[in-house]
Amino acid sequence: MVKNANLHKAKNAKNDEFYTQLTDVAKELMHYKKHFKDKIVFCNCDDPTWSAFWKYFHLNFAELGLKKLISTHYDREEATYKMEYTGGDDNDIEAGVKTPLEGNGDFRNQECLDLLDECDIVVTNPPFSLFREYVAVLMEHEKKFLIIGNKNAITYKEFFPLLKDDEVWIGCTNVKEFLQPDGSIKKFGNIGWFTNLDVAKRHEKLILWKNYTPEEYPTYDNYDSINVNKVSDIPCDYNGVMGVPITFMDKYNPEQFEIVGLLQSSTNEQAGIPNLRYYNDFKEMRQDMSFTGASGGKANGNPVIKEKPVKGNFLYNPITKEYVHSLYARIVIRRKVGA
Numbered sequence: 045m046v047k048n049a050n051l052h053k054a055k056n057a058k059n060d061e062f063y064t065q066l067t068d069v070a071k072e073l074m075h076y077k078k079h080f081k082d083k084i085v086f087c088n089c090d091d092p093t094w095s096a097f098w099k100y101f102h103l104n105f106a107e108l109g110l111k112k113l114i115s116t117h118y119d120r121e122e123a124t125y126k127m128e129y130t131g132g133d134d135n136d137i138e139a140g141v142k143t144p145l146e147g148n149g150d151f152r153n154q155e156c157l158d159l160l161d162e163c164d165i166v167v168t169n170p171p172f173s174l175f176r177e178y179v180a181v182l183m184e185h186e187k188k189f190l191i192i193g194n195k196n197a198i199t200y201k202e203f204f205p206l207l208k209d210d211e212v213w214i215g216c217t218n219v220k221e222f223l224q225p226d227g228s229i230k231k232f233g234n235i236g237w238f239t240n241l242d243v244a245k246r247h248e249k250l251i252l253w254k255n256y257t258p259e260e261y262p263t264y265d266n267y268d269s270i271n272v273n274k275v276s277d278i279p280c281d282y283n284g285v286m287g288v289p290i291t292f293m294d295k296y297n298p299e300q301f302e303i304v305g306l307l308q309s310s311t312n313e314q315a316g317i318p319n320l321r322y323y324n325d326f327k328e329m330r331q332d333m334s335f336t337g338a339s340g341g342k343a344n345g346n347p348v349i350k351e352k353p354v355k356g357n358f359l360y361n362p363i364t365k366e367y368v369h370s371l372y373a374r375i376v377i378r379r380k381v382g383a
């Protein structure tokens with residue numbers, strides 16, 4: 045067990061060592077300039093000797109009108125240090141005061157939490173393996189932040205309520221490549237920014253042009269909501285509840301839409317609308333009608349369409365002879381009145 049736990053930790057640690065490139069930091073930060081005047085910025089997962097976040101804020105210290113920049117260096121085993129810079133020589137990124145920390149720079153250590161309380165805005169790419177916990181700490185300390193994370197987080201049961209309640213939203217750009225410790229590049233498909241700093245994009249209206257028809261937008265078998273397969277196909281004349289792909293969150297403008305819930309193995313609370321049907325008496329089948337061995341119950345709380353799909357597994361009820369299948373996660377939304 046101990047060996048397994050250690051292996052797991054080592055794997056997580058390896059999966060955390062992806063370094064953000066300066067161009068990606070600059071591309072996102074250009075949208076938030078107005079937020080930084082007279083502010084203390086804290087990069088709490090960043091070794092100042094190489095972090096692109098430290099570099100960006102150091103080089104642009106005067107330009108942004110920052111008050112102070114702080115960075116803490118993390119090491120799994122050893123005591124580390126913090127760097128603080130209050131201006132003077134922005135182009136020399138080694139300029140700053142280096143002070144030893146008592147601990148290893150873990151963002152949860154009390155001395156790092158004290159720095160968190162001192163700062164106004166946290167900007168970093170935190171360890172992917174600790175994303176949930178990292179966000180919980182920022183929320184608990186009521187911090188403004190701009191952080192990198194996997195967009196799958198949208199469907200995490202702890203994280204989704206923050207998006208729904210407009211406490212956090214998606215930033216402007218995606219980050220496709222990170223540097224690894226050996227200098228090589230690692231590509232990712234689904235990494236972006238999460239923030240609670242206001243940004244112009246969040247106030248842009250999604251232009252809609254398609255008209256609703258019951259044929260193109262079927263109602264789910266288990267929820268009183270229509271299904272929309274593409275964000276660009278959201279009908280402009282439908283005022284009821286709609287299930288849309290999670291990429292909707294990139295376009296979400298809270299003046300235009302209300303987020304009602306999320307459909308993905310959801311409880312009624314998460315769905316935001318009542319579940320009208322469960323599938324425990326269905327069986328999961330392959331296209332050749334062989335039984336996979338799984339109960340239809342695995343579709344409970346998913347967005348479910350009442351038909352047999354042209355490919356992939358589906359659910360079949362041998363008594364009623366019904367076919368249904370689950371779709372990928374859907375965000376449940378409603379247009380705001382007058383929007």
Ligand SMILES: C[S@@+](CC[C@H](N)C(=O)[O-])C[C@H]1O[C@@H](n2cnc3c(N)ncnc32)[C@H](O)[C@@H]1O
Binds near residue numbers: 088
């Ligand atoms: C995804 S990397 C990003 C590093 C840097 N912020 C950047 O963008 O280049 C996450 C970093 O967090 C560090 N880290 C891991 N666990 C941590 C913890 N508990 N507290 C602080 N930093 C941690 C890792 O060592 C790693 O360097």
